[in-house]
Amino acid sequence: MNFFKKILISFAIFLTPFxxxxxxxxxxxxxxxxxxxxxxxxxxxxxxxxxxxPQFKINKIVPPNVGSMGDYLKQLQATDQFPDxxxxxxxxxxxxxxxxxxxxxxxxxxxxxxxIGLGLTNGKQYALPMITVVESVIFYxxxxxxxxxxxxxxxxxxxxxxxxxxxxxxxVTPFIVGGAAxxxxxxxxxxxxxxxxxxxxxxxxxxxxxxxxxxxxxDPLMEDAINAYSALVKKGWxxxxxxxxxxxxxxxxxxxGDGAMYPMGSFFxxxxxxxxxxxxxxxPMPALDGTPRLVTYTSGGPAVSALxxxxxxxxxxxxxxxxxxxxxADDLFRDAHIPNNKLFDLERDMADYELHPLIxxxxxxxxxxxxxxxxxxxxxxxxxxxLPGLQGEVFANSQEILSGTDTSQIIDNLNNKLMExx
Amino acid sequence: MLITPALFLFTLLIIxxxxxxxxxxxxxxxxxxxxxDFIGFKNFYKLTFKKEFFNSLQxxxxxxxxxxxxxxxxxxxxxxxxxxxxxxxxxLRILIFTPFILSPIVIGYIFVTILTDNGILxxxxxxxxxxxxxxxxxxxxxxxxxxxxxxxxQLIAFCTVIYLANLKNIPKELEDxxxxxxxxxxxxxxxxxxxxxxxxxxxxxxxxxxxxxxxYDRVLALTGGGPGRSxxxxxxxxxxxxxxxxxxxxxxxxxxxxxxxxxxxTFIALIYLGKREVEN
Numbered sequence: 001m002n003f004f005k006k007i008l009i010s011f012a013i014f015l016t017p018f019x020x021x022x023x024x025x026x027x028x029x030x031x032x033x034x035x036x037x038x039x040x041x042x043x044x045x046x047x048x049x050x051x052x053x054p055q056f057k058i059n060k061i062v063p064p065n066v067g068s069m070g071d072y073l074k075q076l077q078a079t080d081q082f083p084d085x086x087x088x089x090x091x092x093x094x095x096x097x098x099x100x101x102x103x104x105x106x107x108x109x110x111x112x113x114x115x116i117g118l119g120l121t122n123g124k125q126y127a128l129p130m131i132t133v134v135e136s137v138i139f140y141x142x143x144x145x146x147x148x149x150x151x152x153x154x155x156x157x158x159x160x161x162x163x164x165x166x167x168x169x170x171x172v173t174p175f176i177v178g179g180a181a182x183x184x185x186x187x188x189x190x191x192x193x194x195x196x197x198x199x200x201x202x203x204x205x206x207x208x209x210x211x212x213x214x215x216x217x218x219d220p221l222m223e224d225a226i227n228a229y230s231a232l233v234k235k236g237w238x239x240x241x242x243x244x245x246x247x248x249x250x251x252x253x254x255x256x257g258d259g260a261m262y263p264m265g266s267f268f269x270x271x272x273x274x275x276x277x278x279x280x281x282x283x284p285m286p287a288l289d290g291t292p293r294l295v296t297y298t299s300g301g302p303a304v305s306a307l308x309x310x311x312x313x314x315x316x317x318x319x320x321x322x323x324x325x326x327x328x329a330d331d332l333f334r335d336a337h338i339p340n341n342k343l344f345d346l347e348r349d350m351a352d353y354e355l356h357p358l359i360x361x362x363x364x365x366x367x368x369x370x371x372x373x374x375x376x377x378x379x380x381x382x383x384x385x386x387l388p389g390l391q392g393e394v395f396a397n398s399q400e401i402l403s404g405t406d407t408s409q410i411i412d413n414l415n416n417k418l419m420e421x422x
Numbered sequence: 423m424l425i426t427p428a429l430f431l432f433t434l435l436i437i438x439x440x441x442x443x444x445x446x447x448x449x450x451x452x453x454x455x456x457x458x459d460f461i462g463f464k465n466f467y468k469l470t471f472k473k474e475f476f477n478s479l480q481x482x483x484x485x486x487x488x489x490x491x492x493x494x495x496x497x498x499x500x501x502x503x504x505x506x507x508x509x510x511x512x513x514l515r516i517l518i519f520t521p522f523i524l525s526p527i528v529i530g531y532i533f534v535t536i537l538t539d540n541g542i543l544x545x546x547x548x549x550x551x552x553x554x555x556x557x558x559x560x561x562x563x564x565x566x567x568x569x570x571x572x573x574x575x576q577l578i579a580f581c582t583v584i585y586l587a588n589l590k591n592i593p594k595e596l597e598d599x600x601x602x603x604x605x606x607x608x609x610x611x612x613x614x615x616x617x618x619x620x621x622x623x624x625x626x627x628x629x630x631x632x633x634x635x636x637x638y639d640r641v642l643a644l645t646g647g648g649p650g651r652s653x654x655x656x657x658x659x660x661x662x663x664x665x666x667x668x669x670x671x672x673x674x675x676x677x678x679x680x681x682x683x684x685x686x687x688t689f690i691a692l693i694y695l696g697k698r699e700v701e702n
Contacts, residue, residue: 074665078453094668098454180559181534181646243560243649244539388454389667400650403562416473421667 023055025313029302030061030086032069035248036270036335045327049320056317065182070094070391084308085318088127089300091378093385101126102306108315111323113340117298118375121382130301130322131337134266134366135376136193136285136294139358143278144172144260153283156290157228164237167260175232176259178242178250178402186247188398190232190263190285192377194225196295197287200384201374207384213422217414224288226407233402242402265297266366269336269358282361284371292371297379298340325349336362393417440681446674454668465675475676478656479683481566485655486634488570489577494626496574497581498619502611504582505589515586522579530643533572534559537644562652565645569653572640577633581626588622589615624695628688635684656680 031042039062046058061083063072070090076082077100095101103124109115117129138160140153145163148170154160164174179186199221200206209215232238239259251271254262257278262268263285272280287293302318304311321327328339329349336359346363375384378391386394397410447466450459469475500518504511521529536542537558547554558568592615600610638657641647647654647662654662656676664673 071662071665074453074668078665094454098452100454181644181648182642184646184648241539241557241560244557245560249538249540389662389669392662392666396648396650399648403649403652405650420468420472 024057025055025310026057026059027085027308027310027314027317028059028061028081028083029317030063030069030073030083032087032089033062034335035251036267037331041330041334044330045321045324048324048326049317052324053317053320056313058317068182082305082307084305084310084314085302085321086305087300088303091385091388091391092127092299092303093121093381094388095303096121096126096381097385100306102304102308102311102315104128104304104315104319108319111319111342113342114298117340118379119381119384126381127299127303128301128318128322129298129340130328131331132296132298132340132366133300133337134284134294134362135189135297136197137264137266137282137362137365138285139254139262139264139268139280139282141254141257141260141278142281144170144257145281148172148260153281154286156286157288160286164232164235164261168235168237173239173259174237174261175239176250176254176262177232177238178245178253179399180243180246183245183247183250184395184399186250186264187242187402188378188395189265191226191229191394191398191401192379193263193285193295194228194288195222195377196374197285197293198225198228198289200377200380201287201293201295201372202289202291207380207386210418211385211387216418217411223407223411226401226410228288229398230401230407230410233404238402243399266362267335267337269356269362270332270334272356272358274354274356280358282358282365284365284368292368293374294365294368294371295376296366296373297376299379300337329353332359338363338366387418387421389421390414390417443674443677443681446671447678449671451670451674452668453664453670461671465672466679468672469675469679474651474654474659475656475679477651478654478659481653482635482637482655484566485570485573485637486631489573489630489634490627492570492574493577493581493630494623496578497585497626500578500582501585501589502615505586515583518582519579521576522583524576526576526639527643529572529576530640533568533575533640533644537568559645560649562649565649565653569637569641569644572644573634573637577630580629581622584622584626585619588619592618620695620699624692624699627691627695631688631691632684635680635687 029046033039033042042060042062046060050056050058061076063069069087073082073086073090073095082100092101103126106115108128109125112129114129114132115125117125117132118127138154144167148163148166150163150166152159154163167174177187177190179188199219203221206215206219206221210217233242239253241253245253251262251264251268253259255272255276269282284292284294301322304314304318308314323341323343325339325341325344326349328337328341328344329352331337332339332350333353333355378386378394380386393414397405397413400410400413448460448462450461450465451457504515504518524532534541538544539555539557539560541558543558544555547556556564558564596614596618597610600614605613636657637655638661641653641655641658645653647658657680660673660676660680663676664670
């Protein structure tokens, strides 16, 4: 090989990475990390999509905590750093209204079993309905139930109260609830379920009226829902550590056996080890009027920025990421997120995983015939969405409920904030 | 001419943001939509009725008062204790200053590990009495005390160093004269050290006032402003209003009011303590 050829080859080798990079599309992708979905889960999931589509170079962005994802996005938007793609684990409605999210086309939604999920805005889907989470379930310690003489899972609210009373008499803390500092969303979980089951799931016009200023929080249904949560606290049925626990400590408190019942989303099932020392069961949170209802959330997949320089590529990445069967399987195993992917087959795709029986129970609850599915309060989209800032107020007031504040004061606080924001 | 670069930086980093805040406070703005609607003094008018602002102001004032008294008091004690040229005291001086070089958010997280229900403090208390379990961060009143402990821990370090520097500048002859006059330790402190420490007291008080009024990071890590809104400082309320409720204009009017309140308080403190320096 002569000298000139050597120079040419060296030059070509030197240029190769630059030429390869020139074809690459760089996307900022915001995810969230929780005890069940740590950095490793996201890195693996991104790597799987990039393996199939090597044209993507993904920069992962993680907000300080899952509860502040929306606020963090606003800060990024204010500083011109809005990501190209983001997991929609926040109240997306205000971002849609502000024109910051791009609608998906029908062709993007073909792979999803339920393409509508949480709902459409002006007939368009803005956040991919990647997973289904059952929000209104109560996990329970079977041994504690047995020892307190509770033979059946509570079916009505009075059954639930009777069970709590028996547990208390047996010197057991009936409910583990809470959420401190940045995890106030966890403190609000039972309230969001109660409102969805007994207010917004019953009265279809409530949220629309609230948004239009025709009604406020001084509503008999709302009062009953807040009272139901407040009563659990006032009767001494909740843990006195409620406001000191962050989300992972809260989860661990129940797993340690410090209380009998734990109202949380189906994702808790992913946190229960297969060899956990005591058996855990699960039942749907009963509605106050006894009607079988279930709070579900089908959404949570990636949303695409309307400001991205690579709209088509960003949408392609979002769809491929959320319908990657291996990612769906890992997500189901780790966080009990039920995939909403037509291509996913439970038996085939979970063959390599040993799933906790709770996950199967959760799927059974989701598929219960005749149960009405209602949207999760504060996460609604479209005409039904709450005004920006009200979700935070619901979170903060849930902590107030756990401090023992009266329902009338809670309603006043919410009404004042509503008036201020309208 | 020589001050031009400094003047440029000062204008860019200090004057411009203040001017922008003044400008924003007359508008209804959302960072999401970037829409600006001129509304005159409406934000300021609304602010006079905003209970949350006055609640946060009360919280900040309580924390400021605690920080001013506790940090100065303990700072003086430490300074007197460590005012010795022995090697051990030099090491102790370095150690006592360490908290001040730590970032406030780091301090917040350090105190979270100490103050949670199963934290170091409760575990220590349980050695003596395992029936006592104080919810340092979950009880609204205790949470405020916990924040003031974390705040003072850092400020004491600063106060100690300033007082130490001031003590070193007190002429040895004055102490010798006091000794000849037969003054005891308390009298020496009362009539010699205390009046001559006036400049350090001024610096410390002003720094504490400024730090406490804009308190944000430690509270964010410790309580996130909760339970409920019971420990939400004005800085936290401003961030929440701007980024959670999308009301940038209204948040700007709060920032301006905070600037006026903290500026006025600092000014009064400077005048009062400055007078004391002159008298002494």
